[in-house]
Amino acid sequence: MSSRITLKDLAKKLNLSPSTISRALADHHSIGEETKKRVREKAEEVGFTPNSIAASFRKKKTKSIGIIVPRIDVHFHSRVISGIEEFAYKTGYNVTIFQSKDSFVREKEITKILQNRMVEGIIVCLSIETQDYEHFKRFKKLGMPLVFYDRVPSSLDANKIIVNDFESAFTATEHLIKNNCKRIAHIAGSQNTDIFKERLKGYTAALKKHHLKIDPDLILPTNNLSYEEGVICANKYLEMESRPDGVFCANDYTAVSVIQVFRKAGINIPKDVAIVGFSNYPISGIIEPNLTTVNDRAFQMGEAAARLLTRQIEDEENYIGSEIITLNTELIVRESSIRKASNK
Amino acid sequence: MSSRITLKDLAKKLNLSPSTISRALADHHSIGEETKKRVREKAEEVGFTPNSIAASFRKKKTKSIGIIVPRIDVHFHSRVISGIEEFAYKTGYNVTIFQSKDSFVREKEITKILQNRMVEGIIVCLSIETQDYEHFKRFKKLGMPLVFYDRVPSSLDANKIIVNDFESAFTATEHLIKNNCKRIAHIAGSQNTDIFKERLKGYTAALKKHHLKIDPDLILPTNNLSYEEGVICANKYLEMESRPDGVFCANDYTAVSVIQVFRKAGINIPKDVAIVGFSNYPISGIIEPNLTTVNDRAFQMGEAAARLLTRQIEDEENYIGSEIITLNTELIVRESSIRKASNK
DNA sequence: CTGAAAGCGCTTACAG
DNA sequence: CTGAAAGCGCTTACAG
Numbered sequence: 211m212s213s214r215i216t217l218k219d220l221a222k223k224l225n226l227s228p229s230t231i232s233r234a235l236a237d238h239h240s241i242g243e244e245t246k247k248r249v250r251e252k253a254e255e256v257g258f259t260p261n262s263i264a265a266s267f268r269k270k271k272t273k274s275i276g277i278i279v280p281r282i283d284v285h286f287h288s289r290v291i292s293g294i295e296e297f298a299y300k301t302g303y304n305v306t307i308f309q310s311k312d313s314f315v316r317e318k319e320i321t322k323i324l325q326n327r328m329v330e331g332i333i334v335c336l337s338i339e340t341q342d343y344e345h346f347k348r349f350k351k352l353g354m355p356l357v358f359y360d361r362v363p364s365s366l367d368a369n370k371i372i373v374n375d376f377e378s379a380f381t382a383t384e385h386l387i388k389n390n391c392k393r394i395a396h397i398a399g400s401q402n403t404d405i406f407k408e409r410l411k412g413y414t415a416a417l418k419k420h421h422l423k424i425d426p427d428l429i430l431p432t433n434n435l436s437y438e439e440g441v442i443c444a445n446k447y448l449e450m451e452s453r454p455d456g457v458f459c460a461n462d463y464t465a466v467s468v469i470q471v472f473r474k475a476g477i478n479i480p481k482d483v484a485i486v487g488f489s490n491y492p493i494s495g496i497i498e499p500n501l502t503t504v505n506d507r508a509f510q511m512g513e514a515a516a517r518l519l520t521r522q523i524e525d526e527e528n529y530i531g532s533e534i535i536t537l538n539t540e541l542i543v544r545e546s547s548i549r550k551a552s553n554k
Numbered sequence: 555m556s557s558r559i560t561l562k563d564l565a566k567k568l569n570l571s572p573s574t575i576s577r578a579l580a581d582h583h584s585i586g587e588e589t590k591k592r593v594r595e596k597a598e599e600v601g602f603t604p605n606s607i608a609a610s611f612r613k614k615k616t617k618s619i620g621i622i623v624p625r626i627d628v629h630f631h632s633r634v635i636s637g638i639e640e641f642a643y644k645t646g647y648n649v650t651i652f653q654s655k656d657s658f659v660r661e662k663e664i665t666k667i668l669q670n671r672m673v674e675g676i677i678v679c680l681s682i683e684t685q686d687y688e689h690f691k692r693f694k695k696l697g698m699p700l701v702f703y704d705r706v707p708s709s710l711d712a713n714k715i716i717v718n719d720f721e722s723a724f725t726a727t728e729h730l731i732k733n734n735c736k737r738i739a740h741i742a743g744s745q746n747t748d749i750f751k752e753r754l755k756g757y758t759a760a761l762k763k764h765h766l767k768i769d770p771d772l773i774l775p776t777n778n779l780s781y782e783e784g785v786i787c788a789n790k791y792l793e794m795e796s797r798p799d800g801v802f803c804a805n806d807y808t809a810v811s812v813i814q815v816f817r818k819a820g821i822n823i824p825k826d827v828a829i830v831g832f833s834n835y836p837i838s839g840i841i842e843p844n845l846t847t848v849n850d851r852a853f854q855m856g857e858a859a860a861r862l863l864t865r866q867i868e869d870e871e872n873y874i875g876s877e878i879i880t881l882n883t884e885l886i887v888r889e890s891s892i893r894k895a896s897n898k
Numbered sequence: 899c900t901g902a903a904a905g906c907g908c909t910t911a912c913a914g
Numbered sequence: 915c916t917g918a919a920a921g922c923g924c925t926t927a928c929a930g
Binding site for chain 1: 558601603604605606607608610611616618625626627629631632633635636639640643648649650651652653667669670671672695696781810814836837840841842853
């Protein structure tokens with residue numbers, strides 16, 4: 211019952227050597243077609259399934275990759291994971307997942323577990339607490355391929371998959387300008403994180419290009435861009451003497467808060483104030499008015515990460531690179547930003 | 555570089571036998587404290603990390619469990635996975651994920667891969683297409699523990715984690731009745747799936763209990779409870795001569811559609827029509843009015859599945875059970891269903 | 899086209 | 915408290 215049939219057992223039953231069985235099942239060219247057929251049929255008949263752990267051990271290849279994400283149930287990450295799984299599945303890799311829960315300590319614990327050669331490579335989105343990258347440098351020394359995505363280590367030479375945050379923010383802001391906004395506010399993410407710094411920079415650059423005044427009062431930083439923080443920001447804007455006529459939000463949750471708070475205050479979106487978000491969360495297509503937002507290409511990010519990782523795993527020279535892949539986003543224009551009274 | 559230090563190498567450096575090293579690192583009671591200390595320090599110094607594949611192979615235990623879900627990026631599943639990962643992490647298991655993409659063929663392919671003893675047990679939510687369970691019966695024969703959750707095989711004796719859908723739907727419907735609804739509609743899920751059958755039954759039973767007429771016209775079935783299908787249902791209700799004054803929706807997406815379509819038609823929620831959803835998706839707390847819904851306990855479901863699975867894996871007698879665990883939900887009452895003119 | 903033999907890196911029953 | 919030895923189930927270089 212619990213002791214299952216082995217390749218050797220199968221060999222005995224067929225009066226062949228284990229070598230031949232192994233080769234036949236691997237469809238090796240040196241084995242005759244009839245033999246292969248006999249072996250396959252017998253294997254099916256007796257219900258033989260190879261012990262992949264033994265094979266992994268012998269070949270020193272587990273065909274499996276690890277993922278460390280802050281939280282699986284954050285929609286962005288689950289989409290990235292889906293992209294990774296899809297690519298991995300097609301190329302014969304398994305995917306083992308760990309969540310750091312945004313804890314630096316737990317992230318380090320996980321990297322310790324992953325040093326044991328269970329996986330051949332790792333894809334990581336850093337925990338929000340992580341400022342020190344020693345635990346990842348060890349992988350480099352060990353020759354373990356590593357790819358970061360989204361929240362990447364700024365000071366570490368490594369493979370990184372990111373989105374062109376600067377350009378995306380620039381385009382989003384310019385879109386508001388083209389829709390006749392003159393006083394454009396920005397709800398920003400944590401300025402400890404590169405991607406949110408870039409979004410802020412893109413916003414500023416667009417204003418500069420179009421000779422609009424940059425008003426520091428209109429730039430409100432948040433810790434984690436939560437819905438609740440969005441509500442607070444929106445109320446601050448409401449209380450201002452000179453309110454903004456456009457808001458570029460660094461994610462969709464805060465954009466939704468702004469829409470709701472403003473509407474409740476009798477402000478028409480987009481007529482009085484135009485809103486643009488970032489991420490293309492499902493809610494952006496449901497909220498009324500529908501939210502103009504930046505498609506963050508999460509699934510493609512996962513695919514790109516998996517592609518880069520497996521390429522490095524399979525690279526003959528065992529070369530551990532530090533490639534940076536920047537994905538282009540697209541602005542999805544919906545109702546929340548279209549102002550009929552457009553200039554030009 | 556790529557050939558890493560082994561336990562044997564470490565033994566040589568310390569003039570000890572591999573057996574002793576192995577025991578020392580496993581904190582075996584028969585090894586002296588000084589020896590343990592020496593071994594641990596040397597291991598740290600030379601950067602030895604055990605080859606866990608070799609250990610897995612030797613011990614015939616991989617300490618890893620597999621998950622097959624329709625799609626990782628469906629919020630319900632990502633929350634279940636999060637619960638599984640959390641429990642597994644605490645108990646020293648790894649989690650390997652596969653998505654069936656709701657394809658029967660792909661689900662079968664995945665079960666083939668998982669027969670190779672990579673994982674010690676499997677947690678499954680069936681693909682929507684799956685009607686035949688042969689591929690899972692094989693695991694039973696092989697003595698591989700299996701736990702189903704949410705979409706479970708009705709005709710198969712197996713471990714199952716479900717939610718008390720009947721009672722949840724009953725409570726939700728009764729809540730509408732208590733809020734003075736007399737004509738309560740139901741947007742139902744696919745009647746090929748047990749959980750949606752149960753929700754429909756719970757709805758019907760509540761109406762019966764309170765002597766309300768069951769009007770088949772008010773029960774609208776859908777294929778996958780999508781937002782779009784919800785819009786279609788909502789419009790059908792609008793066109794009726796005698797509109798419903800309450801709607802119990804089998805999930806939150808359709809509930810949100812109804813809210814939006816009705817409001818656009820000038821119907822006040824909850825005054826004219828009260829709405830209840832199912833699942834407690836994030837959007838239920840954001841949509842206006844906030845949606846009353848059933849908390850589906852996804853995270854707890856994942857934890858329960860992982861707990862049951864690991865118990866079976868570690869069960870001495872290798873007993874493969876068929877336990878059914880039913881989790882209780884709770885009704886989260888928000889604005890969308892509170893009618894001031896409530897009868898007692 | 900097929901086989902004998904070695905060995906991947908651990909763990910553990912057995913012996914002392 | 916420590917060690918020698920066997921072996922987990924495969925794969926593959928070598929030989930024929």
